[in-house]
Amino acid sequence: MSIEGGGPVPARFLTEYFLADHKTKNVLYIIDSFSFYSEKWNEVRIDDPELLARAPFDWSLIQTLWEFPSTRGLIPGYLTGFYKINNQKRFAPDLSDSELSKFTRTYRTNKRVDERRMAFLYPEQKSTETFDKYLSELNHLAIALAERNINLIAIKTPLPERVLTKLPGEDEFDMKIQSVLQASGFELHDFTTVSNEDAFFYDTDHLNKEGVINFMDKHLGDLLRIKR
Numbered sequence: 001m002s003i004e005g006g007g008p009v010p011a012r013f014l015t016e017y018f019l020a021d022h023k024t025k026n027v028l029y030i031i032d033s034f035s036f037y038s039e040k041w042n043e044v045r046i047d048d049p050e051l052l053a054r055a056p057f058d059w060s061l062i063q064t065l066w067e068f069p070s071t072r073g074l075i076p077g078y079l080t081g082f083y084k085i086n087n088q089k090r091f092a093p094d095l096s097d098s099e100l101s102k103f104t105r106t107y108r109t110n111k112r113v114d115e116r117r118m119a120f121l122y123p124e125q126k127s128t129e130t131f132d133k134y135l136s137e138l139n140h141l142a143i144a145l146a147e148r149n150i151n152l153i154a155i156k157t158p159l160p161e162r163v164l165t166k167l168p169g170e171d172e173f174d175m176k177i178q179s180v181l182q183a184s185g186f187e188l189h190d191f192t193t194v195s196n197e198d199a200f201f202y203d204t205d206h207l208n209k210e211g212v213i214n215f216m217d218k219h220l221g222d223l224l225r226i227k228r
Contacts, residue, residue, distance in 0.1 A: 007035030009045070020060035034121040047071060049074060118166050158200065160204075
């Protein structure tokens with residue numbers, strides 16, 4: 001239940017939509033610190049017609065779209081089928097470009113590429129007000145899951161050391177995330193410093209196929225088996 005480049009707002013939306021007609025014991029949520037510092041990864045990201053281009057007609061989805069102010073504007077296009085008709089990729093595989101063409105690659109480290117990537121992900125000046133807003137979204141998600149007796153498994157995935165050194169304030173970020181999660185009986189599992197050799201990435205910060213397998217076999221798999 002995730003979308004590429006999605007923060008706490010999309011996470012809440014997708015979770016609420018899923019739980020409208022499904023049951024689960026666990027929800028796995030990958031925490032990316034950049035997604036707590038900009039609307040780009042939240043309200044703007046969820047207000048994207050492409051997300052509905054392949055969605056079947058579903059009353060639960062309409063209800064969920066209405067519950068979130070940032071997605072109400074998508075309802076007319078969804079109801080009329082405009083997003084499907086206007087979808088130029090409707091005959092293409094339902095896979096992201098990364099899955100189709102990058103997942104098996106190994107990234108050749110490039111300082112300039114890394115710097116551009118960090119500038120794209122993070123704002124020049126981090127806003128405490130913005131962070132608190134999205135921290136509140138995470139809190140609402142945690143509370144909603146706890147009330148349903150659903151376990152929230154929150155993790156941070158591996159990142160290369162060259163990226164970690166460019167993330168000042170990450171320890172403080174982790175502490176605040178941990179505090180919110182613990183208030184609902186959950187915890188943050190930080191895997192940023194394991195399975196993080198450069199050979200395990202297809203770009204600045206995404207694990208490639210070999211990296212995912214290594215991470216699952218040596219670390220994440222054990223956690224998921226415990227929580228099962």
